[in-house]
Amino acid sequence: MDALIYTVMSGAERIQRAQAVHANNLANLETAGFRANLEQASAAQVKGFGYDARHLSQARSDVISARAGSQRDTGRDLDLAIQGDGLFAVAQDGPDGAEAYTRGGNFTVDAQGQLRLGRHAVLGAGGPIVLPPHDKLEVLADGTVSILTAGQTELQPVDRLKLVRPDFAQLTKNEAGLLVTRDGGTPAPDPAVKVASGKLEASNVSAVEEMVATMNLARDFELQMRFYKAADSMAETGNRLVRE
Incomplete structure (x- = not known):
């Protein structure tokens, strides 16, 4: 009976981990550009010898949903949304500044003029984008960032957002929730990726789907516990027969 108990408890542990994945998705329901974990x-x-009858359940949560989220108009110059497939490139935390990727486009400019997504520097063609003092900013569909400085009458291009389109199957998330390549590679910029200014893409999490999945997992966990009690009862009966 130990083989059955082992399998049942392994399945129950997998269900608990799956519930944590769905809980995290629901917690990021309002996070701009968030991609749900599957x-x-x-x-x-x-x-090992003698363990042929024992099986365990393995859980993976590093698969990312590529489904697009809905977009809403904000009218803010630094709110950007990718049209179709594609990702923004940002710098990860750390001295090496390795690349990470996101669909979130709620950018800001810090006191030093650096374009940022939260605490992460937004990357352009030549590295982090730094903007000189300006009166107006505009981002074109191809990601070109232009500004209007004091005394000028025409917008001048400063840099171009690094926009990539890697295969989503080759992406996973790091500790900060940003997307990174599984092999550590760096995708090349894709000129076909387009952005829209004054828009934000919402999370692609479906609250209904996540709640249904959570309820199904709760029922599965109850079933695993019934199996566990049945296995325990069978083992106790077998031990009693041996004693008698």
């Missing part, structure tokens, strides 16, 4: 389960045989 939880997947598979069966694996325990290796």
